[in-house]
Amino acid sequence: VAKNDSSSSFVLYPVFLDLRNITALLVGGGEVAHRKASRLLQCGCLLTVVSPKLVPAFEEFLPLMNFRWEARGYENGEAGNYRIVVSATDEPEVNQRVCHDAKSCGCLVNVVDRPDLCTFHVPSVTRRESLQIAISTGGKCPALARHLRKQLDEIIPEQYGALADKLEIIRAYIKEKVTSQERRRIFVARIVSSRASHEFLNGNEALLDAILKGWKRARSRTGG
């Protein structure tokens, strides 16, 4: 009998990290490392790449203020100097060492294609501006997560990000006007599942804008 899902008895904890100005180390300079670097840089972290060589795609990062390349191999212990570490080399001993150094210093570490060495797993992501949907199998089958991501990409309306921005403004208005936390929660939930929000996703922004305008007028009348 094949080993089955005994390893799935624990649950991973999904979080969305604010990496602005956080120090990050990426070990490796191949195609996979390039994809990892791209996502990390987009999130605003201060990225150091350690690798004797880089694939040409890395050139796009060279002008960036938050990108630094050290053209050498990984040095023992250095992972401990960073807050988040990704190892993407094809040398198993290097990956092992990076993992060991990072774990002993308590920093977050991901080793590509070695879920057993990771303290965090990198999901597939569908993004609509500030709204993100992250899908992971905890390293069991990343291709399944990618497959599902593609399907969601087709059905999640483009307008979802703009809706999140609009609802943020509406939520701030409600916070000003409604003191009870419970009533605020119900109010916001009602707006989220309203026809106005649904229409917004279909490209018709008029209804939600009208609600917002009505509130602004009401507020200026009461002199608030």
Added chain:
Amino acid sequence: VAKNDSSSSFVLYPVFLDLRNITALLVGGGEVAHRKASRLLQCGCLLTVVSPKLVPAFEEFLPLMNFRWEARGYENGEAGNYRIVVSATDEPEVNQRVCHDAKSCGCLVNVVDRPDLCTFHVPSVTRRESLQIAISTGGKCPALARHLRKQLDEIIPEQYGALADKLEIIRAYIKEKVTSQERRRIFVARIVSSRASHEFLNGNEALLDAILKGWKRARSRTGG
């Protein structure tokens, strides 16, 4: 003109954390704190809750080995002794202090309903065993993430978790037999989007099992 989406120009980095045996601090003992505690404990972290009082729902956690309650207020600096910190009190000065202490020690911190104080945001999650889908607006409108989560919950087949487990086994077989990483990748992607996987999601596991059985037989014939 209302302030619009200028704050959305940075991107949050979604990760799935392995919290087994990681020390976590939760400040607060209300309903919201209880929900946060529940998810953290499920993920296997060593949780300390600091709060003069707990709502009765917390009683379910008292027998757990990885749960500890300290019946007192938050003490200056103590957030720095933990790897991950959640503040869920309704006292703004306490939330501020926890955030400050955690940030100055480089530990991850989430302050409920204060996205500006968070280094990580907690998403809404749809789970199918080891497959998880995490949705976040980065604190702009958590109710929108919850709304989308409910919709996904209705359309994501129950069998997705079992499929991830099955594909993990299939992937291990492929790893043994196919040396080229690129060919392995294509092979796995093909299985993931195959009719066999599609049928599996509809409750018909026979096709995927037959593929696996065929490989096992082939392997035993070659004596591998």
